[in-house]
Amino acid sequence: MMDIATASPSPEFRRERRAAASLSSHWLGLVLEELDYGVLLLNQRGAVLHSNRAARQTMDAQYPLQLLGGQLRARSAKDIKPLYEALAQAEGEGRRCLLRLGEGSEQANVVVVPLNRDVEQAAVLLVLERRQLCGALAAQWFALRYGLTPAETEVLKALSDGHEPSSVAQSQGVAISTVRTQIQSIRAKSGAPSIRELLRQLAVLPPLMSALYN
Structure with missing residues (x-):
């Protein structure tokens, strides 16, 4: 007799779990779109897994970060090393930090947050500062x-x-x-x-x- 405790989940149960996970991801995406803070989800190489509307609007031609072909890039050469070091340390070592990127009036603060707890694949969350007091x-x-x-x-x-x-x-x-x-x-x-x-x-x-x- 098969032990119920060790029995494999039925196909129907697996389908329900996949559907629930897909729905949760959809809801999360909708939530992020409503926030007036720019939010990006990346891996340590700078590949963008998700970006919300506020982030895409914030990263205009003057912003120190830009999206190119699904990759996050620093506009200034001096920001390249600090950015990628922060991403690597966040994903690999679980470090969070505050980056100050850009120059002069176009400087911007970016918070780097590791997302590496209880997940199979670590990721990095970037939160962009708002350019105004409120939306x-x-x-x-x-x-x-x-x-x-x-x-x-x-x-x-x-x-x-x-x-x-x-x-x-x-x-x-x-x-x-x-x-x-x-x-x-x-x-x-x-x-x-x-x-x-x-x-x-x-x-x-x-x-x-x-x-x-x-």
Whole structure:
């Protein structure tokens, strides 16, 4: 008589497991697409196993990293060695690190995270920094939550992008006093006692991509 404990899984059971694994991978891919952080999954040679929409949008012509033929490449020669050393150490030794790549105003921080626990094949996760305090969708949610006017919403987005009130006024073609009044209104509606607190509230909003990209 066959021992039930050592019996091989039935074909139907194996099919169900494969289907469940495929569905889980699909869900995970959808989750990553919604995040407003650029995320890439690589092996130690720089081959891209997965990249989400935020990562592809972040890596424009000025970004210190680029995708070429399914491979992640550093644009600057000085970044090549640090990048590949970080990938190799992450996959082979389980080391995580923070890389500072690029030069001048185009510098960018990249977090390198090993994914080597309880897996048959190790991989490396790269998380790219956001270029703005919060995404357009998060700012829009904030504006709707507190009943901001369209003009106030534009000021809010400009502040979250790092612009000073004077530059906001100049870009919108209004007086600086108008922008200051709008900022006071935003603070009053959101309960933020200062611009710093207002920006803090924006910074902790969930990092989700805009629905416009879906």
